[in-house]
Amino acid sequence: MKLSTEAKVGAVTIVGLFLLAYMIVHLGGFSFSDKGYPVTVTFNQVSGLKEGNIVRYAGVEVGRVQEVAVVPEGVKVHLLINPGVKIPQGAQFTIGTDGLLGEKFINILPPATNSGFLSPGAHVRGEDPQGLDQLIATADRVLLDIQALVKSLNEVLGDEKVKGAMKEALLNAREITNHLNELSASMARMAKNSEGDIQDTVRNLRTMSGSLRDVAARVDRLMTEVDNNGRTAKDLRETIENLKTTSARVEKMAASLEGVVTDPETARNLKETLRNAREASEKANRMLGKVNSVKAEAGIEMLYDTDNHKYRSSADVRIQTSPRDFAVIGVSDIGDGSKTNFQVGRGESLAGRAGVIDGKAGIGLDAKLGQQLRLSLDAYDPNDVRVKLRTQYQVAPDTFIVGQVDGVNKSADTSTSVGVRTTF
Structure with missing residues (x-):
């Protein structure tokens, strides 16, 4: 059968209309039957969300918006979720935008832990979107704060006194740098010139050890x-x-x-x-x-008086008659106006003494701080009371580092000594 030209044109037109209808239905997401299950989300405001907008779960399209209805408690959005898609309980429902001015969509964010899935017809609460108006309002507040800060800085930096102070600070920094350079040079010269003194100190220490x-x-x-x-x-x-x-x-x-x-x-x-x-x-x-x-412990020590630049040696014997009772017999400053020491005392970690201290009547107090450190405080000579402070630190089984300050209460006669003590 031979078709006329009009028939051919009509057939092509009908086919084109069918293709156009298919494209409209397919691309527009139209459906002649609702497939899936409903979920209702309540928002305070939806920022232009409309019926037919896409629903995405973790960025994947899973449904569409069926209806947007205003209710007294806000805006209810009815969603149609595709069959086979399960939305976990505790998921966050927000409103997003494709691009800066693109179409709105519902974005579902999965929860950190899964405790089940939403059932068909479930009602959930959505989170309000951060709209462009809120962003602009926030930006306005930030700009106002920046303007206030700039104004304050201008007021501070524009003050002539502040400018002068900043200039003086820069000049002082330059002077300090110059002084530091001079100090470094002086210290270098001092170290070079003091090389001989260091050698003398080493020789004195050797002599001190020999005397000890x-x-x-x-x-x-x-x-x-x-x-x-x-x-x-x-x-x-x-x-x-x-x-x-x-x-x-x-x-x-x-x-x-x-x-x-x-x-x-x-x-x-x-x-x-x-x-x-x-x-x-x-x-x-x-x-x-x-x-x-009865137990006896003898000790000798050699001290160097840093104020008078001389050496002093002492010796003593500590007689322990019981765990708490003891006596100390000794001589200090041997060969240089030797002074007698004889005290009796009682105590262990904290012990008191009384008797003769450096040739004068006096009392003393000893305190042990741990296993290695010992502090002593002596007060003697009733006619002209003098106070002596002493520290002793054990560095080896029978060896101690000693620091002693004589005349603590007399600033004019105060002298400091350091040295070594050994017991046997």
Whole structure:
């Protein structure tokens, strides 16, 4: 069959209309049946959101806006979510814009944790969008704050006094830099010129160590002579034990005669002998116990007086008669107006002393701070009270660093000494 020209034109027109209708329906998102499930979102304001706008979940298109309705509590937006898409509970519903002036859309942000999914017909609360008006208002406030800041800076920097102060500060900084350069040069010259003094100090330290060794040798000989290589303590123990044994024998003899003697005077003498023997035995026991618990520690030290530029040596013996009782015997400033020290004290971590300090009556206080540090405070000479402060820090089992300040209460006579102490 042969079609006429009019028929051909009509057929082409009908096909074109069908294609146009298909494109309109397909590209415009029209649907003749609602597929999916509804979700209702309530906003305070929607910033121009309209029916047919896209719904996106994490940037992926998942539905469209079916209806935008004004209600007393704000604006309700009815969404149609595509079948098979599950929106987690706790997801955030916001309104976004494609570009600066593009079309609005609903943006769904997934929650941090998933505790289930929204059921069909669920109602959720959306977050209000930050519109362009709010952005402009915020920018206006920021600009006003910047203008106020600039005005304040102009008022401050425009003041002639401030300008003068800034100029003076710059000039002073330049002068300080010049002074620092001069100081660096002076220190370099000082270091170069003091090289000889440093060598002298090293030689003095070597001499000091030699003197300390000699003093140690002399004290060692003194202690050996006094102790007689341990014989003195041994003899003392033997004497006390003999006294104890003799007292016991006398007591036994007197007891054996007590039933035989009939003379009243002899009986009284015998009872007195028994009492004296018993007392002597008890005293011997106490003395023997004390002798067995006696401990002695000798120490020597060499100090350098930084104010008077001279060396001082001292030696002492600390006798510990019990865990809390002790006595200190020694000599300070050996060979340079030697001064006697003899004190008795009581205490452990915090101990008090009383007796002779540097040849004068006085009292002292010792405090142990930890295992290594010891502080001492002495007050002596009642006629012209002087206060001495001393610190001692242990650096080795028998070696200590010593710092001492004499005449703390007399600024004109204050002297500071540092040195080394060793015990044995």
